[in-house]
Amino acid sequence: MLKTTKVMKLLFFPIIAFLLCFLIVPLLYMFWQSFKMGDTVTLQNYVEVLRNIEIREAFMHSFAVSLVSALITTIFAFLLAYAVHFTRMHRSIKKIMQVGITLPMLLPTITYGFVLIYTFGNQGIVTRLLGQPLFTIYGFNGLVIGYILYTLPVAFILMQNSMQYIDKRFVLVSMLMHDSPPRRFYHTVFRPMIGTIGGAFILSFILSFTDFGIPASVGGSYKVIATELYRAMLGSIVHFERGAVISVLMLLPAVLGVVILTILERFNFQYKQVSDSELIPARGRDWFFTLLSLISVVGIFIIFSTMFLVPFTKGYPYDFGLTLEHVQSVLAEKNLTQVYINSLIVAFATALLGVVVTFIAALLNVRTPVKGRKAFDMASMITNTVPGMVLGLSYLFFFNGSSLKGTFFIIIACNVVHFFTTPYLMAKNSLLKMDPTWEVTAALLQDSWLQTVIRIILPNIRATIYQIFSYYFLNAMVTVSGVIFLVSTKTMLVSTRIKELQHFAKYTEIFVLSIFILATNLIVKLGCDYITTHKKGEMKK
Secondary structure, three states: OOOOOHHHHHHHHHHHHHHHHHHHHHHHHHHHHOOEEEEEOOOOOHHHHHOOOOHHHHHHHHHHHHHHHHHHHHHHHHHHHHHHHHHOOOOOHHHHHHHHHHHHHHHHHHHHHHHHHHHOOOHHHHHHHOOOOOOOOOOHHHHHHHHHHHHHHHHHHHHHHHHHHOHHHHHHHHHHOOHHHHHHHHHHHHHHHHHHHHHHHHHHHHHHHHHHHHHHHOOOOOOOOOHHHHHHHHOOOOOOOHHHHHHHHHHHHHHHHHHHHHHHHOOOOOOOOOOOOOOOOOHHHHHHHHHHHHHHHHHHHHHHHHHHHHEEEOOOOOEEEEHHHHHHHHHHOOOHHHHHHHHHHHHHHHHHHHHHOOOHHHHHHHOOOOOOOHHHHHHHHHHHOOOOOHHHHHHHHOOOOOOOOOHHHHHHHHHHHHHOHHHHHHHHHHHOOOOOOOOHHHHHHOOOOOHHHHHHHHHHHHHHHHHHHHHHHHHHHOOOOOOOOOOOOOOHHHHHHHHEEEEEEEEEEEHHHHHHOOOOOOOHHHHHHHHHHHHHHHHHH
């Protein structure tokens, strides 16, 4: 039996203190502030906010547009995941589709809105080809398309990962039993996926409901709750109490989502053995899903192609002559290059600190008997439900007036906490798969627990660590909502600088900076993927 050592305690207390200081306490302080009016504690702030017609309207708008986009996203993600795992679509098309669908994850959400304007706006590419706009891009339409682009990659990854564990032999058995196609589909594919489908829908809804970047660019006069929170805190008149109340209200859909996901867990089940049986040929099915996959990928490429077209033309949309002047002007402007360097610093520091925090938290929880280790599971549940804007606002309240305000550290800490859930679960699942007797065996051989971690556990989890690094880096480069309240003039990031450039209609600079983010994220992602694949190959040998 492994015993608790001093080293385990020395690692436990700093991590739990970090989560307390940068998650629990700021949220509780913000919740307390929502009840304060001057020096008195009252419910008046909630009464005023709930009576405010504009806020109620923004809340209902957010609910409606998030519901529609989440429904469409879930259906599309399911169909595309089905195309990968349950059709005989050509392997190269499957690969292209998997890459194309996840491409938007490498860009800030605020960029989505600008590429939509340059694609479907009055002077957009599609508008110029058709001679007139297909629809008004500002407001409900633009938000729905933007939210679909934002949430589709995440929902698709969830569906794809879950669908690969469905035993395909049951499809063949169902055919031999002469089940009708609807019955076969329901029992062999849809029924095992109900939990994941519900999870993808809830996640898509919450991400859409709490996003700030897309409404900031194409929201127009269609008010949503995220922009109302931004106006309350950074508008011409600052309303701290109103901002705190709106933040608490933004948590309600997330809490409801957790309850629904808990209910949906009963629909999950496991196969004793998963078989990757060959699928029965069906030309009509394969052609349909091939066409759907190609249309989806081409649509995404067309929408984001404007990002590469505008910066390299002399005067879009009137002069399409090629030039590098815009790129050179961005590189020559010290402020913009410094902002890009700031983003790199924050992303690398977030990734490094994130790896340390999530790995130690998962290690202590899974591989040690330390008391209180289950608190890390609770922290992962909380960070999974708290929107980035709410977390950032809680920091603004709690650290206001302290020496941490406006520093890189507060931004890095916010990113580590905000994106804690997925890396923590990645590390936890990897550690659970390892032999649980390693530490006990090493102790019998007179090796300390720390030596066992360094010599045995770390080499076996190295691939997961690179994946965690990549996840933190990519999200730190593109996040807007989590840091919009925390940056200062000295710590400005590319994602938040894009918001400022919008006010001056400097869309060319916005696209150049977006290309820098995309290129940087591609390099890091491909590098980490290569190292991960290489390490897995070495372990198999």
